Amino acid sequence: MGEVAAAATTLFDRLDAIPPLAAEERQLCESVRALARDRIAPAAAAHDRSAAFPWDNVKAINALGLNAMFVPEAYGGAGLSYAAYLACVREISRACASTGIIWATNFHAVKPLVDSGSEEQKRRLLPRVAEGALGALAITEADAGSDATGMTTRFAPEGDTVVVTGGKSFITNGDVADLTLVFGKWAGLGDGRDAISALYLEKGTPGLVVLRKEEKMGHRASSTAALAFEACRVPRANVLGRPGGGLPLLLAALNKSRPSVAAHALGIARAAFEDAILYINERRQSGRRIVEFQGIQFLLADLATDLAMCEAWLWHVARLVDGGAADIGPEASMLKMRASDLAMRIATEAVQLHGGYGYCLDYRVERLMRDAKITQIWEGTNQIHRQLIGRSFIAKG
Numbered sequence: 328m329g330e331v332a333a334a335a336t337t338l339f340d341r342l343d344a345i346p347p348l349a350a351e352e353r354q355l356c357e358s359v360r361a362l363a364r365d366r367i368a369p370a371a372a373a374h375d376r377s378a379a380f381p382w383d384n385v386k387a388i389n390a391l392g393l394n395a396m397f398v399p400e401a402y403g404g405a406g407l408s409y410a411a412y413l414a415c416v417r418e419i420s421r422a423c424a425s426t427g428i429i430w431a432t433n434f435h436a437v438k439p440l441v442d443s444g445s446e447e448q449k450r451r452l453l454p455r456v457a458e459g460a461l462g463a464l465a466i467t468e469a470d471a472g473s474d475a476t477g478m479t480t481r482f483a484p485e486g487d488t489v490v491v492t493g494g495k496s497f498i499t500n501g502d503v504a505d506l507t508l509v510f511g512k513w514a515g516l517g518d519g520r521d522a523i524s525a526l527y528l529e530k531g532t533p534g535l536v537v538l539r540k541e542e543k544m545g546h547r548a549s550s551t552a553a554l555a556f557e558a559c560r561v562p563r564a565n566v567l568g569r570p571g572g573g574l575p576l577l578l579a580a581l582n583k584s585r586p587s588v589a590a591h592a593l594g595i596a597r598a599a600f601e602d603a604i605l606y607i608n609e610r611r612q613s614g615r616r617i618v619e620f621q622g623i624q625f626l627l628a629d630l631a632t633d634l635a636m637c638e639a640w641l642w643h644v645a646r647l648v649d650g651g652a653a654d655i656g657p658e659a660s661m662l663k664m665r666a667s668d669l670a671m672r673i674a675t676e677a678v679q680l681h682g683g684y685g686y687c688l689d690y691r692v693e694r695l696m697r698d699a700k701i702t703q704i705w706e707g708t709n710q711i712h713r714q715l716i717g718r719s720f721i722a723k724g
């Protein structure tokens with residue numbers, strides 16, 4: 328590699344050294360990096376083409392015991408830091424965005440249980456997660472997307488059970504999950520925000536129907552399912568928190584899942600940037616390497632600077648969470664919004680820098696561009712994040 332690429336390597340090595348990881352966490356991240364490089368990345372194009380769920384990757388991830396990192400030791404896990412978790416999400420997503428979001432979704436579904444579950448629920452459910460159970464987080468409905476509080480899924484208590492009726496749209500892992508955290512409204516508490524409640528629905532519950540799996544532009548190997556709940560009977564013991572206490576749980580869950588989807592987007596961004604640098608250091612036109620044209624260098628300067636700033640902010644947010652900061656809403660929104668806009672921008676420029684070859688399947692940048700798009704839409708669209716950030720500056724009157 329030439330001098331330019333060597334400088335980029337130093338830059339990114341230094342960025343990768345920012346997260347304050349313990350020695351065993353660094354070691355684990357190294358194992359994940361090796362798995363991503365040697366097994367997950369080489370299979371990513373085939374998974375994208377077939378759109379088949381990557382069970383081989385899930386098995387390999389579970390062979391490393393990776394779910395254990397977000398389950399506390401007392402419940403059969405390893406209880407590692409949030410920074411270590413984000414580093415692993417980014418590494419897996421850099422190799423295969425579909426596999427990255429499948430694994431990250433396990434965390435999104437389970438973190439509310441770790442933070443707010445009862446002792447009995449944690450003892451019963453968390454060891455299964457640590458051993459590799461798949462999770463799903465079901466908030467969105469056909470008519471309740473950006474405004475999730477418009478959800479109409481109903482939880483009707485009946486003795487020791489809760490009868491769940493309704494449906495959810497676009498649920499990542501929805502058809503394969505062992506444990507799905509479902510948000511709905513508690514019957515008898517009205518239709519407002521105060522009725523929002525949460526419960527864990529277990530795989531195989533009668534009445535849980537997978538209506539369809541979406542055909543998607545990107546993330547083709549991750550499954551995205553429309554679910555129907557046809558009077559599913561769920562043990563009352565699976566209700567998370569109190570009836571009507573779901574909205575704070577939902578907001579807390581999003582505060583932890585948004586940095587996670589940002590780490591995922593930054594994995595895509597890093598892969599696209601690296602591919603572009605490699606290509607333009609090789610490809611020659613008009614007797615020069617593409618990287619030697621000043622117009623291209625100005626573009627690289629902007630992309631690399633934004634990527635470096637955004638990655639530094641990722642570790643800032645990780646430090647806040649690991650330090651126990653209470654409300655990280657605005658910081659998490661800034662991170663999610665900027666990381667996903669940047670992933671889309673870098674992936675699009677990477678295609679451009681590959682010229683016509685970038686538009687063809689021989690190079691993975693076209694896949695990275697397709698994979699990047701959804702990061703601006705899920706976990707709150709970027710329009711919604713702009714509103715959340717802007718609104719946070721309104722003084723309380």
Ligand SMILES: Cc1cc2nc3c(=O)[nH]c(=O)nc-3n(C[C@H](O)[C@H](O)[C@H](O)COP(=O)(O)OP(=O)(O)OC[C@H]3O[C@@H](n4cnc5c(N)ncnc54)[C@H](O)[C@@H]3O)c2cc1C
Pocket residue numbers: 464465466467471472473474496497498499500543546551701704705706707708709710711
């Ligand atoms: C591949 C994929 C995976 C997903 N995984 C999950 C999952 O695991 N769990 C889950 O619960 N959901 C999931 N989702 C759903 C996702 O979070 C929603 O699609 C997203 O929140 C947007 O909702 P919507 O699609 O209904 O769009 P809408 O809310 O209908 O928005 C349409 C457009 O209007 C804009 N808009 C809406 N309201 C406003 C406003 N107030 N101001 C300005 N603009 C506005 C939006 O930004 C958007 O551009 C997934 C979606 C996809 C496609």
